[in-house]
Amino acid sequence: MAFKNLEHFINTLEQAGELVRIKTYVNPHLEIAEITDRVSKMPGGGKALLFENTGYDFPVLMNSMGSYKRMCLALGVQELDDVAHEIEGLFKMISKPKEGILDKLAMLPKLSQFASWMPKVISGRGACQDVVMQNPSLEKIPVIQCWPKDGGPFITLPVIHTKDPNNGTRNVGMYRMQVFGPNLTGMHWHKHKVSAKHYNEYKALGKRMPVAVILGGDPVYTYSATAPLPENVDEYMLAGFLRKKKVELVKCITQPELEVPADADFVIEGYVDPNEELIWEGPFGDHTGYYSLADWYPRFHVTAITHKRNPVYPATIVGVPPQEDAWIGKATERIFLAPIKMTLVPEIVDMEMPVEGVFHNLVISQIKKDYAGQAQKVMNAMWGAGQMMFNKILVVADTETKITDYKALTQHVFKHLNPATDIYFSQGPMDVLDHSCSKMGFGGKMCIDGTTKYDEEIDEQYAFAKTPTSIDEQAIKAVLPEITAINQTLLKHDIPCLVVAVKKNRAQHIKQLNEQLFALPVMQGIKMVLFVEHTVDVNDLPSSLWRFCNNLDPKRDHYIYTQTSSSDASKLTAAIGLDGTLKTKEWDNFQRDWPNIVVSDIPTIEKVDLLWEQLGLGEFVPSPSLKYREQIYGEEAIVSFEK
Incomplete structure (x- = not known):
């Protein structure tokens, strides 16, 4: 029309x-x-x-x-x-x-x-x-x-x-x-x-x-x-x-x-x-x-x-998702799926760009898998395709799961994932707006192969441990007090992944903490830990994922951990920690400025609060910025932020 x-x-x-x-x-x-x-x-x-x-x-x-x-x-x-x-x-x-x-x-x-x-x-x-x-x-x-x-x-x-x-x-x-x-x-x-x-x-x-x-x-x-x-x-x-x-x-x-x-x-x-x-x-x-x-x-x-x-x-605004641009991106995801399938990656069945990934940061690709190594073939093709060169995290799944059902997708990916052999790292062009790169417009990429593996793709020296249904958070904090919060809700769904909030206080902190954490007996069966800043509400998974994806350079910020399997001394188990905390010159040798999260100021929030009844927009809706102001800046920082 x-x-x-x-x-x-x-x-x-x-x-x-x-x-x-x-x-x-x-x-x-x-x-x-x-x-x-x-x-x-x-x-x-x-x-x-x-x-x-x-x-x-x-x-x-x-x-x-x-x-x-x-x-x-x-x-x-x-x-x-x-x-x-x-x-x-x-x-x-x-x-x-x-x-x-x-x-x-x-x-x-x-x-x-x-x-x-x-x-x-x-x-x-x-x-x-x-x-x-x-x-x-x-x-x-x-x-x-x-x-x-x-x-x-x-x-x-x-x-x-x-x-x-x-x-x-x-x-x-x-x-x-x-x-x-x-x-x-x-x-x-x-x-x-x-x-x-x-x-x-x-x-x-x-x-x-x-x-x-x-x-x-x-x-x-x-x-x-x-x-x-x-x-x-x-x-x-x-x-x-x-x-x-x-x-x-x-x-x-x-x-x-x-x-x-x-x-x-x-x-x-x-x-x-x-x-x-x-x-x-x-x-x-x-x-x-x-x-x-x-x-x-x-x-x-x-x-x-x-x-x-x-x-x-x-006009439009952009900022903390979701915003209008998420729907424009959804149109691009659907419209350009066909050209990608027909000209570049014929095995692609579907594609999904979650809102929390703000377009380039996280892309999920579903393929019809017919041979060993096909996920890697897709990875290379997609990272060479137009604006897909800016993609940071690519998850490849097969037709055994529905990629728009995030729970089922995550269960399937982790069931078939060996962190030591099925996650691939590269470097290349990145979105100029990606603040996590050590150099503007150039940084790390990661592909997670979550497909069912052929025999040729399985490394027999590794074994998978059973996913625990819960872990003793207080026991972990007693040993590692810099950990301020753990979201372990995914374990109940047979997804061996934790989101861990950390108050960083030294150089190499996350690397050392990753080793200490995975060495604890309670961590048997955990395949992945996403580390985020202590100001992040880890119980808000969409917000945590958005913060994590923005702050991660996968090639620079990943730490593989392997140890002897507790059930079979001839086998190894593997896990990975990914550092999605903010980076500083002092503790991370990060030489670029690190930006603030986008939030409204208090006078504007208060003015709109007073206007709301006159706008004809229905029941009062508080400012989304309040959540992040409290999380990120705190009361003391709010005052300095206004100045």
């Missing part, structure tokens, strides 16, 4: 009971984000929010794709898997041998369909250029500041257009934009991104780089800008396929080398000068749930701002 514009999508959401209009004045500085954070963490992702009274001429749309239902509405499907099935059908049709004239003729309607998805440049101006802002200024737009320690207000849903100066190939991506003044922003494209490649090409040529940014229009444009497409595939071809109607583009007014969708709400035109001094951009409360640290990025200079009549400013 093609939406005529963002207003059409908003009306569709409202008719479906998926939108709340907020008429009370809400400040774009922190307050909109705090309200959205509370709503996005409601069951099912809450509702989309249209803030109609922002102190600006334009309303602000938040959380518009922040649920499974709204994501499906945005893409015009009943189920996200419908898109994957259609893509799979197209792949099969294209790759099928064409033996006769009838087979070839049967292809013609599909070829016509392909042509109907290709973007088209139309003459004249589009609705996005109905109003050309006199004295263009970003200060006239309700750009939100999401979190108190952000470097400033950020445009968070920009669809950014650039072209390769050598061949004219278009790229459409999404990179946050910090607003520094009425006509200046940062352009936060990472070194792995296509726009960064274009930037380097312009720099080599000594030319200014034209850039155009749109906001709004058909929500498919926003989704397509985030999609992990190959470099030579036009994002607007994907948009045309999803909406079943080609995207109509118009030339920019001050940057005519670029074209933008005619139905966009806002267009911000400008340029980046590759020879100009970079600007110090950030911090920013990012999708990892931590602040991404400030760094040097290119300057974007605004040359024009145009918009349709009665436009809406769309």
